[in-house]
Amino acid sequence: xxxxxxxxxxxxxxxxxxxxxxxxxxxxxxxxxxxxxxxxxxxxxxxxxxxxxxxxxxxxxxxxxxxxxxxxxxxxxxxxxxxxxxxxxxxxxxxxxxxxxxxxxxxxxxxxxxxxxxxxxxxxxxxxxxxxxxxxxxxxxxxxxxxxxxxxxxxxxxxxxxxxxxxxxxxxxxxxxxxxxxxxxxxxxxxxxxxxxxxxxxxxxxxxxxxxxxxxxxxxxx
Ligand SMILES: [Zn+2]
Numbered sequence: 001x002x003x004x005x006x007x008x009x010x011x012x013x014x015x016x017x018x019x020x021x022x023x024x025x026x027x028x029x030x031x032x033x034x035x036x037x038x039x040x041x042x043x044x045x046x047x048x049x050x051x052x053x054x055x056x057x058x059x060x061x062x063x064x065x066x067x068x069x070x071x072x073x074x075x076x077x078x079x080x081x082x083x084x085x086x087x088x089x090x091x092x093x094x095x096x097x098x099x100x101x102x103x104x105x106x107x108x109x110x111x112x113x114x115x116x117x118x119x120x121x122x123x124x125x126x127x128x129x130x131x132x133x134x135x136x137x138x139x140x141x142x143x144x145x146x147x148x149x150x151x152x153x154x155x156x157x158x159x160x161x162x163x164x165x166x167x168x169x170x171x172x173x174x175x176x177x178x179x180x181x182x183x184x185x186x187x188x189x190x191x192x193x194x195x196x197x198x199x200x201x202x203x204x205x206x207x208x209x210x211x212x213x214x215x216x217x218x219x220x221x222x
Contacts, residue, residue: 006030007117007156008110010102011060013049014186015205016121016159019167021058022176023158024119032059032113034106038068038095048185048192055183063105068095099132100141107145107153116153123159123167135160164208165215172216181209 007024011017011033024031035049046062053060099122106118122133131137135157142155159167171180186205187195195202 003027004029005117006032006113006115007119008106008113008115009033009058009119010106010121011035011049011053013045013052013184014121015171015180015184016123016167018052018180018184019171019174019176020119020121020158021052021056022171022174022179024117024156025056025058026174027156028117030115032061032115034061034063034109036063036065036068036102036105038065044190044192045185048183052183061109063109065101065105068098068101071096097132099130099137103138103141103155104145107149107151110153111149111151116151117156118153119156119158121159122157123162125161125163164204165211168209168212169215172212 005028007028007030009017009021009024009031011021012035021031021033033049033053035046037046040046050060050062052058099120103118103120106120110116110118120138122138124134138155138157138160142153145151145153145155158170162170168177168180171177182193185192185195186201188199188201189196191202195205197203197206
């Protein structure tokens with residue numbers, strides 16, 4: 001039974017990974033979180049992640065991944081690079097190898113901590129073309145991690161096939177709707193909760209929220 005086991009959640013303090021954190025708390029006896037510091041444009045992201053873990057009483061490890069910025073300067077780490085997405089191209093927020101590296105380091109940490117379950121909020125539905133958010137990549141990496149460390153990791157991706165409205169529903173079903181809505185940071189401009197409303201991350205989050213609230217309203221009217 002998963003209930004008796006321990007999981008490590010890859011955690012950024014955003015809507016998706018916070019929903020995954022609540023999901024993991026329901027699924028596993030013991031849950032820890034790991035956040036990666038790669039000189040995010042907004043240091044606030046790390047504070048938000050720490051505050052959420054403190055509030056939920058989740059042991060939290062922050063790993064330094066600043067080398068990622070050395071390898072791949074991009075719009076999430078450099079304020080002089082604009083957040084853009086050209087038709088048919090990856091958005092400027094894409095960092096080559098990010099999920100590969102994050103999940104690999106999370107796996108090393110998990111093994112040290114005696115956990116074999118890894119939870120990540122990657123999602124193929126809204127994936128903006130990020131190749132390392134695809135289900136086939138996660139399954140391939142799972143096999144590679146198991147072979148590389150001779151260990152039986154299981155990577156869980158509870159959001160893989162959900163759209164943003166369904167992710168809000170999951171948070172609601174986990175009794176975490178208000179928490180996720182008011183305490184997480186998704187906005188590229190570093191504004192907590194509903195955000196700036198203008199950046200691509202805010203637009204995606206808000207469109208999903210509005211769709212979900214419509215669905216919920218409709219079901220309550222019945
Ligand atoms: Zn925003």
